Each structure stands twice: as structure tokens, then as C-alpha cells.
Amino acid sequence: MCGIVGFYGPEPVAADIVVGLTALQHRGQDAAGIVTFDDTFHLCKGNGLVNDVFKPKHVKKLKGNIGIGHVRYTTQGSNDSELAQPFTTSYPFGLSMVHNGNVINFREVAQRLHDKYHVLPKTSNDLELIMYTFASELRIKDLDHLSVIDIFDAVETTQELVKGAYATITVIAGHGLLAFNDPLGIRPLVLGCRQTPDGPVYAFASESTCFDYLGFEFVKNVGPGQAVFIDKDLKVHYKNPYNVPKAFCVFEHIYFAREDSVIHGRLVARERVRLGKILARKVIEAGLEPDMVIDVPSSGYFAASGLAEAIGVPYRRGLVKNNHMGRSFIVSSQAGREDVVKKKLNPIREFVEGKKVAVVDDSIVRGTTSRRIVRILREAGALEVYFISSAPPIISPCIYGIDMAMSTDLIAANYTEEEICRYIEADRVIYQDLNDLQDLFAEERGHGGCFACFSGRYPTGDVTKYLRHIQEERESHRSKKDRHQAASSVSAKAPAPTEH
Ligand SMILES: O=P(O)(O)OC[C@H]1O[C@H](OP(=O)(O)OP(=O)(O)O)[C@H](O)[C@@H]1O
Ligand SMILES: NC(=O)CC[C@H](N)C(=O)O
Numbered sequence: 001m002c003g004i005v006g007f008y009g010p011e012p013v014a015a016d017i018v019v020g021l022t023a024l025q026h027r028g029q030d031a032a033g034i035v036t037f038d039d040t041f042h043l044c045k046g047n048g049l050v051n052d053v054f055k056p057k058h059v060k061k062l063k064g065n066i067g068i069g070h071v072r073y074t075t076q077g078s079n080d081s082e083l084a085q086p087f088t089t090s091y092p093f094g095l096s097m098v099h100n101g102n103v104i105n106f107r108e109v110a111q112r113l114h115d116k117y118h119v120l121p122k123t124s125n126d127l128e129l130i131m132y133t134f135a136s137e138l139r140i141k142d143l144d145h146l147s148v149i150d151i152f153d154a155v156e157t158t159q160e161l162v163k164g165a166y167a168t169i170t171v172i173a174g175h176g177l178l179a180f181n182d183p184l185g186i187r188p189l190v191l192g193c194r195q196t197p198d199g200p201v202y203a204f205a206s207e208s209t210c211f212d213y214l215g216f217e218f219v220k221n222v223g224p225g226q227a228v229f230i231d232k233d234l235k236v237h238y239k240n241p242y243n244v245p246k247a248f249c250v251f252e253h254i255y256f257a258r259e260d261s262v263i264h265g266r267l268v269a270r271e272r273v274r275l276g277k278i279l280a281r282k283v284i285e286a287g288l289e290p291d292m293v294i295d296v297p298s299s300g301y302f303a304a305s306g307l308a309e310a311i312g313v314p315y316r317r318g319l320v321k322n323n324h325m326g327r328s329f330i331v332s333s334q335a336g337r338e339d340v341v342k343k344k345l346n347p348i349r350e351f352v353e354g355k356k357v358a359v360v361d362d363s364i365v366r367g368t369t370s371r372r373i374v375r376i377l378r379e380a381g382a383l384e385v386y387f388i389s390s391a392p393p394i395i396s397p398c399i400y401g402i403d404m405a406m407s408t409d410l411i412a413a414n415y416t417e418e419e420i421c422r423y424i425e426a427d428r429v430i431y432q433d434l435n436d437l438q439d440l441f442a443e444e445r446g447h448g449g450c451f452a453c454f455s456g457r458y459p460t461g462d463v464t465k466y467l468r469h470i471q472e473e474r475e476s477h478r479s480k481k482d483r484h485q486a487a488s489s490v491s492a493k494a495p496a497p498t499e500h
């Protein structure tokens with residue numbers, strides 16, 4: 001799940017891009033990149049966090065009043081710095097693009113580019129496939145008299161040809177800034193505006209939290225199949241398809257997005273509190289009577305507070321997070337994820353000792369975090385540990401931009417709840433009910449959700465062959481160590497009957 005931003009206005013944009021990307025750091029920790037344009041493209045990208053990649057001397061060189069930025073969480077291709085986004089191509093006009101998501105028919109798109117347009121992408125990052133498809137469709141227009149209709153027409157053909165999830169932002173050199181979303185609007189993208197004495201500055205961003213930092217007003221969501229183009233005169237043009245099906249990724253609300261972002265009219269923090277509150281029914285039905293509710297920082301907090309409120313049990317912060325550690329789940333190797341989890345969280349013995357503790361996390365994906373948490377809580381003297389997930393069991397791979405493409409990695413795809421409970425050594429595991437989750441994200445605001453990782457029903461139709469292609473692609477980029485670990489992890493997780 002990457003983070004993307006794009007700015008266009010009367011003043012230099014590089015500093016704003018850096019602030020925007022910093023606010024989106026939670027969406028990608030592998031690499032970061034910025035492209036600006038004045039009379040040529042200026043590019044700075046590399047592996048690492050925003051603070052590591054962009055030093056003041058780099059930002060100084062990123063000249064221009066238009067630009068885009070990206071933080072990467074790899075879901076296609078390798079982690080090499082060459083694959084960091086943005087990518088640029090010089091024809092037509094000079095295009096530079098960033099995207100968040102994952103192209104699922106990447107083999108077909110690459111074949112078509114080769115056969116029809118004789119294009120060979122430089123890397124295996126799926127962004128190049130979107131960019132060259134768009135570029136190829138644009139270059140058949142009358143380039144001497146390029147109109148907004150031509151641009152939207154090229155977008156529409158790109159949306160027909162490229163399947164999967166993609167929220168994109170593109171600089172079209174000398175013409176303007178373009179954003180478009182995949183036909184189902186799987187990934188979030190918002191448009192904002194800040195007034196200056198010299199005129200408006202427009203910005204696109206994955207999440208609205210960027211606008212809070214930069215003093216922008218929210219203008220609109222870039223929804224399913226939509227495109228927005230800001231032209232040279234800073235005039236905004238919209239392409240709005242009607243009656244399109246929608247499938248926004250619900251996992252954004254559960255884990256990915258920041259709590260202070262508003263996505264499709266819903267504040268993420270509030271939805272997480274609601275997720276916690278509706279878990280109360282299952283906790284009560286299970287006959288659990290915890291002495292306290294604690295969260296797994298960071299993303300478990302709001303659900304934990306909601307659950308505590310609903311069952312009338314005190315909430316405490318029972319685990320402290322080392323603020324210098326990033327997110328564990330989006331680290332690209334299992335060894336790396338385990339290392340982060342180990343260094344990240346520490347229990348407060350005095351709070352949990354002798355207590356029956358309900359510990360709430362947003363999700364159990366591979367089981368890396370939950371297993372460690374239960375263990376350290378017991379070592380800190382907890383009497384009983386109930387592990388509660390505000391997401392339902394994740395039983396199917398995500399092919400739309402979350403790096404969980406292998407069902408062998410997903411603990412709930414391979415084991416029952418009792419087996420998982422034994423594996424993580426908890427006294428009880430409780431998952432959110434899928435029906436409850438679906439009710440919460442029902443179409444009340446005119447937006448359906450993608451629940452594929454919980455239900456196995458993929459909104460882009462029959463994906464059988466794409467699932468295979470994506471698994472093969474991910475497998476080819478795993479390190480030897482990780483392949484070995486993945487192969488042994490399935491059998492290692494097979495839990496022997498244990499007593500507590
Ligand atoms: O079952 P697992 O494979 O361990 O994955 C799930 C865990 O990973 C995430 O935490 P992460 O550390 O990425 O981020 P956070 O600080 O936002 O909670 C998520 O919040 C869960 O804690
Ligand atoms: N998570 C994402 O959005 C990843 C974008 C793209 N597939 C990449 O790997 O760079």
C-alpha cells in the first residue's frame with residue numbers, strides 16, 4: 001500500500017511534497033521518490049524513509065511548481081532502488097507517474113505493449129505498465145492540439161486495458177497534473193486546494209491527513225473510474241463515469257490508513273472505535289470477563305477503546321511501543337518483520353500482572369505479532385490472555401496492493417480458530433464477524449467495499465489465473481532465506497495440542 005501525492009500551483013512544490021510524503025510514511029517504508037518539473041524533470045528517489053532519502057540539498061534541486069511524490073511498499077517487482085517510483089518517459093511531452101495499488105493482468109499488459117506499441121518497460125514495477133499504456137494511448141492523439149477530452153479518452157482506454165487496483169497521479173509536462181483511479185476505486189485518492197495570494201494550489205493525496213498538515217481544504221474524492229485534470233491555467237476538469245460498481249478496500253479502514261484521515265466521508269478513527277464496539281457481542285457470548293482491555297500499538301488502539309467502553313471494562317495501555325520502530329507488517333521479509341516486532345513492543349508488568357487481559361489488535365495476518373504479544377504478556381505475569389482481532393480471519397490473498405499474495409502466509413487460510421489460538425498460545429482468540437464488518441461498511445454512503453481477503457470474492461471478476469501469476473511473481477522475488485522460512489512456517493504453525 002503505497003502513499004502518493006501531487007501538487008500544482010503558482011509556487012514551488014518540493015517542500016510541500018516532502019511534508020505530504022512524511023504524513024504518508026505509514027503507507028510505505030521501502031523507498032521514496034519525488035519528481036518536479038520546471039523546464040525539465042528533476043528526480044530524486046532511493047530506498048529508505050522520507051527523512052533518509054530527501055536531504056535539504058536534494059530538495060533544493062527539485063525545482064518547479066508541479067510535482068509528484070511516492071512512498072513505496074513493494075507489491076510487484078523487487079525492492080531495488082531502481083524500482084522506486086516515480087517513473088518518467090520522455091514521449092509524448094514528458095510524463096512522470098506514481099501509483100498506489102497493484103496491476104493484476106501484468107503479463108497481458110506487458111505483452112500488449114510489446115506486440116502493439118513495441119515498448120519494453122525498464123523494470124518489473126507494474127507502474128511502468130500503467131504509464132506506458134497511457135503514454136501509448138496518448139501519443140495516437142493529435143499532439144499539436146491536445147485537448148482535455150483526448151487526455152480523458154487515453155485514461156478511459158488505460159482503465160479498460162489495465163486490471164487491478166491503481167490510484168495514479170501524472171505530471172504531463174507543459175500541460176498539467178492528472179489523477180485517475182481504477183474502475184472500482186479500490187485505493188483512496190483525494191483532491192484538496194489551498195488559496196494563496198497568487199492563486200490556488202491543488203493537491204492530490206492518498207489520504208486527507210496530508211491536507212491538515214499543509215493547510216489545504218478537502219475538495220473531493222477521486223472515486224471509482226474517475227479522473228481529474230488540472231490544466232496550465234489551474235482550471236480543474238473532471239471525468240465522472242456514472243453508475244459504476246464500487247469496491248473500496250476495507251482493510252484501509254482496519255489497518256492501513258491513518259486514524260486522522262477521512263476516507264469516503266468516514267473518519268478512520270471513528271470506524272475503528274465502531275469495530276471495537278461491535279466486538280463486544282462476541283466477547284460477551286464467549287463468556288469472557290477480562291479485568292482490563294489493552295491494545296497492540298499502534299493500530300489496535302481505537303478498536304480496543306471501543307470494546308472497553310462497550311463491555312464496561314477499563315482500558316489501559318499495557319504495551320508500550322518504541323516510537324523509533326516502524327510498522328512490522330509492511331517489512332518485506334519474514335526475518336525483518338520478526339525483528340521489528342521483537343524490538344517494538346514491551347509490556348508494563350505492573351498493569352498486567354495477575355490480570356485477565358483482553359488484548360485487541362486490528363488484525364492477525366501471519367500471526368507474527370500476536371504470538372509474540374501473548375508470550376510477553378504471560379512473561380509479564382498476565383493470568384489469562386484473550387486475543388481479539390477487529391478484523392475477521394484473513395483467508396484469501398490480496399492482489400490489490402497489500403503484500404499478502406500467498407495463501408501459505410496467511411495463518412487463517414490454513415488453520416482453524418482453535419489451532420490459531422494454540423499456535424499463538426492464547427487462552428481464547430476472537431475474530432470480528434464478517435457479516436458485522438459488511439454491515440458496518442454497507443452502501444449507506446454509496447460506496448461498496450472490497451472484502452476479498454476475508455471472503456475470497458474478488459471484485460474484479462474471475463481472478464484464478466491472476467492469483468497464480470501474482471504468486472509466481474512474488475515467489476520469484478523472495479530471498480532464499482524467506483522461501484525456506486515460508487516453506488517451514490506452515491508446518492511450524494501446525495499446532496500440537498497444548499494445555500494452558
Ligand atoms: O499477524 P501479523 O502478520 O503480525 O500482522 C498483523 C500485525 O501487523 C500490523 O502491525 P504493524 O506493526 O505493521 O503496524 P502498527 O504499528 O500500525 O500496528 C497490524 O497492526 C498487526 O499488529
Ligand atoms: N503497495 C503499492 O501500492 C505498491 C505499488 C507498486 N505495485 C509497487 O510495487 O511499487
Ligand SMILES: [Mg+2]
Pocket residue numbers: 296297298299300361362369
Ligand atoms: Mg499492529
